[in-house]
Amino acid sequence: MHHSSPSSSPRFLTKSMDFIVFLNIEDLHVPCSFPFFLISFFHFLSDMKSISKSLIFALCCCTFTMSTFHVLGENSPEPEPVPFLLSCGGKEITDSDGRNWIPDGEFLASSDSRDDTEAATAPYPDPLLPSPVPYMNARIFRSSSTTYKFPVFSKSRLWLRLHFYPTTYGDHDPFRAYFSVAANGITLLNNFSAAVTAKAITQAYILREFSLMPVVSGDLNLTITPCKESYAFINGIEVIPMPDIFQKPVAIVGYRDEPLDLRGSTLQTMFRLNIGGEFIAPQEDSGLTRTWYEDLPYLSSTSIGATSRANKDVTIRYTEEVTADIAPLNVYSTARTMGPYSKINLKHNLTWIFQVDADFTYVVRLHFCEYQLSRIKERVFDIFLNNQTAQRGADVIEWSGSMGKPVYKDYAVFVSGLPGAGEIRVELHPTISTTRKLNRYDAILNGLEVFKANDTNENLAGRNPVPSEMLTNAEEAYKQHQASGSNVEEMVAGGVASSAVLIALVVFVKKKKDNVSASKTVNLLPIDGSSHRKSGSTGSFVNIAAGLCRHFSLSEIKNGTKNFDESQVIGVGGFGKVYKGTIDGGTKVAIKRSNPSSEQGVDEFQNEIEMLSKLRHRHLVSLIGFCEEAGEMILVYDYMANGTLREHLYKTDKPPLSWKQRLEICVGAASGLHYLHTGARYPIIHRDVKTTNILVDENWIAKVSDFGLSKCGSTLTQTHYSTMVKGSFGYLDPEYFRRQQLTDKSDVYSFGVVLFEVLCARPVLDSNLPKEQVSLADYVQHCQRRGTLRRMIDPHIKGEMNPECFKVFADVAGKCISDNGIDRPSMGDVLWNLEFCLQLQENPGGVDMANDTHIATLSVDEEIVDDEVYSPRLAPVFSMIADPRGR
Structure with missing residues (x-):
C-alpha cells in the first residue's frame, strides 16, 4: 500500500484516556467527499465534552473504514493477468504474427539465479522451424535450480507453453541437456531431453502446452532444474490467460461413479486435431493461438472413411455452450464420416490411435457439428475408448437441436500398461437398431482433443520417447561405405513424421564420367553375404x-x-x-x-x-x-509398348498423363500387388515397388514387374521375414530398414511413395532441392501437416481433379507412408480407396460401390496358381472382412 507524507493528506486525531485513533484518509482510498463528511462529524462531536463521545467517534471511524474496504473490494475490478511472451536469452522482438516477445531477465527470481545462467544463440535456423521467434535464442541453466516468477492474478486458468529448439549452443551438446520443469509444485517435465524427443519424433523443435489451475494469490513460479552433470535450456515461455473450458466433471469410462473434477487438475495438451480438415495455424484460432493438426497420421488402417466440408448453404453458428473459446468455426465446418455405403460401414470402425504415457488419466474431447443431415435418428453411432463403451446412440442433431450447431462431449479414460507405453483408441461405429431400420449406418466427427491430467503425485511428466534406430543404422552404413573407398561426397538425412518419421540416410554420388546418369543413386543397404555368382550353370x-x-x-x-x-x-x-x-x-x-x-x-x-x-x-x-x-x-x-510409369511423369518428352489415366494405372498396380499379398497360395512381398517397376502396355493397362527381390512366405501364419535390407532409397520402408523384418506393409509404404510420385510428378529423391524437400515422402508429410499439399500437385492435372477425389487419394497415400506398419492400410484397402477415387472422378455424385460389379477389378480372367483356380469374382472388396490373408 502506498503511504503519503504527513503533509500530503489530511489526518484526524482524536484523544481519549485509553487510546489514540490515527487515520490517514488517503490510505483508505475512499471518495473525496468522505473527508468533508468526517470533518463535519468531528465538529459536531467537538461540542460534546464527554469521553464516551470521543470513543463513539473512534468506533464510527473504524466501522466506516472496514465497511468502505468491504464495499470497494466487492465492486472494484480484479486485476487481469497480463499475457507474458518471453524470448529466453534474447531481446525484445516481434514475431511474424505481430506478437511482442520480451526479454526474460527481469522474471528470474534472483540475481544468484541469473548468475548461473547464460544467454545463447542458435548457430542456424532449421528449415522446419515455424518461425525464428522464439527459437533462435535460448537461456542456458548450468547447474542449480532457477525460478521464473510471473506476477499473475487470475480466477481462470492459464495456458503455459514451453518452447525448445535442441541444437548446439556454443559448446553445449544438446544430447547432454536433461532437466525437470515444475509450475507451482506441479511437475510438468522430469528428466526431459528435448534432443532425444525431437530425434524420436523427427521434429526440429518441441512445444509443450499446459493448462494451469488459477493463481489466486502469489506468483506463478516456473522452476527449471538441470539433472546431475547436465544442463537445461529453454527458448520461449508463454503465459496466457485462457477461458475456463474445463468446468464440468467428466465421467471416467468404466468408472462412472467416480467422475474426474477438472477444476482441480493441471492438464497437458497431448493432441488437438481438425478431423477431416486442414491444418489450422495459431493466428486462425479465435485469439487463443492454439494449433489444430490434420488427423490423417492418427487414423487406423482399417478404414479412413470420407471427408467433407459444409457447403455455403449451411451456416455454422455458435451457441451459449459452444463458443469460439471451445474451437474455431473451421473445426466444425469439416468432418470425417465413414462414407455413404451402409453395408460396408457396418463391418468397420472409424478409428484413431494415439500413443500416450501409461498410468495417467486422459480427457478426450470430441467436437461434433452436423451440417449434412437435419433430423434426429438419421446418423446414430456408438463411441468407444480403448474398447470400452463411452457413449451409446450418439446423435448429434439430438444433442445440438438443429443442423449447423456445434456441440462437444468430454470422456475420461485411464490408460494402464507398461511405464512409458500406452495408447488411446477412439472408435466410432454405427448403432445397430433393434427397434427400427435406419436408413443410414454412419458416424461423424469434426474435431478431437486429448488432455493428460496430473496424477495423485502432482505429476504430469512422462518418459522420453525411444528414438528411431534408423538414423543410427543409416549413419553406420554410410561410415562403412566410406571405409570401403567409395567416393561419396554428399549426405542428407531425410525424415518422415506420426505425424512425421525418419526414412533413411540418403547418399548421393557424383559420377566421374559425364555420360553416366546424374539421377542414379548408390545403394548403401546391407548386402547378403553370398558372393555375386556368375557361373555358366546353376546345376539342377x-x-x-x-x-x-x-x-x-x-x-x-x-x-x-x-x-x-x-x-x-x-x-x-x-x-x-x-x-x-x-x-x-x-x-x-x-x-x-x-x-x-x-x-x-x-x-x-x-x-x-x-x-x-x-x-x-x-x-x-x-x-x-x-x-x-x-x-x-x-x-x-x-512387351510393354508404353514402357515404365516413370517415363510418363517427369523428365520426359512424352505428353503428360491425364489424372484419370494416372488413377487407372494406380488401381491396376494396386490390384497386382493385392493379388501378390493375398491371391497366391503363399503371400508374396514384392520388396521393390517403384514407378520404374510399374509398366504399361499399348492399352495403358498397368502391370507390376521385376520380382528379383521378392519374398514368398512358407506358411500363412508367418507375419514377417527376417532378411537383410534390400530395395530402393526413397521407396524404402523405414520400419523394414530399422528392424530388418519384411512384411506386406513394406510394399504398402513403397506404393504410397509411388502414389505421391504420381500426384506430384517429381523424383522421390532430388538433391537439387532444399534439404527439407529432398525426400518426397518426407516433404509431402510436412505439407499434409501444414495443409499445403495442394501446392505440390502436378500443374498438368490440377485443373482436372475432383476435390473429393483428391482428398481421398491424398488420405490413403498419406496412410501408406506411416512410419509404423500397423498404421498402414492393407493393399486391399488401398485398392478399394483408389477405386473409390476413380468413381468420384468419373461420377462426383457417387456410385453405390457395395452393389457395383465394377469393384471386382482384380482380374477379368480366372488365374491358375499352382493348379488352384483363383477367381476374382469371388475376391472381396475388403480383404480383412472375408479373407484373413488380407492382413
Whole structure:
C-alpha cells in the first residue's frame, strides 16, 4: 500500500484516556467527499465534552473504514493477468504474427539465479522451424535450480507453453541437456531431453502446452532444474490467460461413479486435431493461438472413411455452450464420416490411435457439428475408448437441436500398461437398431482433443520417447561405405513424421564420367553375404525351371535382339539392360540380360523365374521364358509398348498423363500387388515397388514387374521375414530398414511413395532441392501437416481433379507412408480407396460401390496358381472382412 507524507493528506486525531485513533484518509482510498463528511462529524462531536463521545467517534471511524474496504473490494475490478511472451536469452522482438516477445531477465527470481545462467544463440535456423521467434535464442541453466516468477492474478486458468529448439549452443551438446520443469509444485517435465524427443519424433523443435489451475494469490513460479552433470535450456515461455473450458466433471469410462473434477487438475495438451480438415495455424484460432493438426497420421488402417466440408448453404453458428473459446468455426465446418455405403460401414470402425504415457488419466474431447443431415435418428453411432463403451446412440442433431450447431462431449479414460507405453483408441461405429431400420449406418466427427491430467503425485511428466534406430543404422552404413573407398561426397538425412518419421540416410554420388546418369543413386543397404555368382550353370535349376516356363537358346535371343544391338535397348535396371526383341517370327517381347558387374545375380534370376512362372494376373507382367547359357542369364517377358510409369511423369518428352489415366494405372498396380499379398497360395512381398517397376502396355493397362527381390512366405501364419535390407532409397520402408523384418506393409509404404510420385510428378529423391524437400515422402508429410499439399500437385492435372477425389487419394497415400506398419492400410484397402477415387472422378455424385460389379477389378480372367483356380469374382472388396490373408 502506498503511504503519503504527513503533509500530503489530511489526518484526524482524536484523544481519549485509553487510546489514540490515527487515520490517514488517503490510505483508505475512499471518495473525496468522505473527508468533508468526517470533518463535519468531528465538529459536531467537538461540542460534546464527554469521553464516551470521543470513543463513539473512534468506533464510527473504524466501522466506516472496514465497511468502505468491504464495499470497494466487492465492486472494484480484479486485476487481469497480463499475457507474458518471453524470448529466453534474447531481446525484445516481434514475431511474424505481430506478437511482442520480451526479454526474460527481469522474471528470474534472483540475481544468484541469473548468475548461473547464460544467454545463447542458435548457430542456424532449421528449415522446419515455424518461425525464428522464439527459437533462435535460448537461456542456458548450468547447474542449480532457477525460478521464473510471473506476477499473475487470475480466477481462470492459464495456458503455459514451453518452447525448445535442441541444437548446439556454443559448446553445449544438446544430447547432454536433461532437466525437470515444475509450475507451482506441479511437475510438468522430469528428466526431459528435448534432443532425444525431437530425434524420436523427427521434429526440429518441441512445444509443450499446459493448462494451469488459477493463481489466486502469489506468483506463478516456473522452476527449471538441470539433472546431475547436465544442463537445461529453454527458448520461449508463454503465459496466457485462457477461458475456463474445463468446468464440468467428466465421467471416467468404466468408472462412472467416480467422475474426474477438472477444476482441480493441471492438464497437458497431448493432441488437438481438425478431423477431416486442414491444418489450422495459431493466428486462425479465435485469439487463443492454439494449433489444430490434420488427423490423417492418427487414423487406423482399417478404414479412413470420407471427408467433407459444409457447403455455403449451411451456416455454422455458435451457441451459449459452444463458443469460439471451445474451437474455431473451421473445426466444425469439416468432418470425417465413414462414407455413404451402409453395408460396408457396418463391418468397420472409424478409428484413431494415439500413443500416450501409461498410468495417467486422459480427457478426450470430441467436437461434433452436423451440417449434412437435419433430423434426429438419421446418423446414430456408438463411441468407444480403448474398447470400452463411452457413449451409446450418439446423435448429434439430438444433442445440438438443429443442423449447423456445434456441440462437444468430454470422456475420461485411464490408460494402464507398461511405464512409458500406452495408447488411446477412439472408435466410432454405427448403432445397430433393434427397434427400427435406419436408413443410414454412419458416424461423424469434426474435431478431437486429448488432455493428460496430473496424477495423485502432482505429476504430469512422462518418459522420453525411444528414438528411431534408423538414423543410427543409416549413419553406420554410410561410415562403412566410406571405409570401403567409395567416393561419396554428399549426405542428407531425410525424415518422415506420426505425424512425421525418419526414412533413411540418403547418399548421393557424383559420377566421374559425364555420360553416366546424374539421377542414379548408390545403394548403401546391407548386402547378403553370398558372393555375386556368375557361373555358366546353376546345376539342377535349369531342369526345374524348364518345367515352369519356356527355355530359350542363346541363339534365339541373339537373333531376336540383333545380337544385343544397342539400338534395341529400351531400359536399364539393377539386373542389367532391357532390349526390345522378337521371337517366333515376329512376336514382340522384352528381353532382360544380366550385367556381369551387376549386384543382382543368380539368386535374383532364379527368384524371378520361380515367382512369375507360377503367377498369372492381368496386372502382373508375364514371364514367357528364360535363357541360361554360356554364362548368360536372360529373362523374356511380354512387351510393354508404353514402357515404365516413370517415363510418363517427369523428365520426359512424352505428353503428360491425364489424372484419370494416372488413377487407372494406380488401381491396376494396386490390384497386382493385392493379388501378390493375398491371391497366391503363399503371400508374396514384392520388396521393390517403384514407378520404374510399374509398366504399361499399348492399352495403358498397368502391370507390376521385376520380382528379383521378392519374398514368398512358407506358411500363412508367418507375419514377417527376417532378411537383410534390400530395395530402393526413397521407396524404402523405414520400419523394414530399422528392424530388418519384411512384411506386406513394406510394399504398402513403397506404393504410397509411388502414389505421391504420381500426384506430384517429381523424383522421390532430388538433391537439387532444399534439404527439407529432398525426400518426397518426407516433404509431402510436412505439407499434409501444414495443409499445403495442394501446392505440390502436378500443374498438368490440377485443373482436372475432383476435390473429393483428391482428398481421398491424398488420405490413403498419406496412410501408406506411416512410419509404423500397423498404421498402414492393407493393399486391399488401398485398392478399394483408389477405386473409390476413380468413381468420384468419373461420377462426383457417387456410385453405390457395395452393389457395383465394377469393384471386382482384380482380374477379368480366372488365374491358375499352382493348379488352384483363383477367381476374382469371388475376391472381396475388403480383404480383412472375408479373407484373413488380407492382413
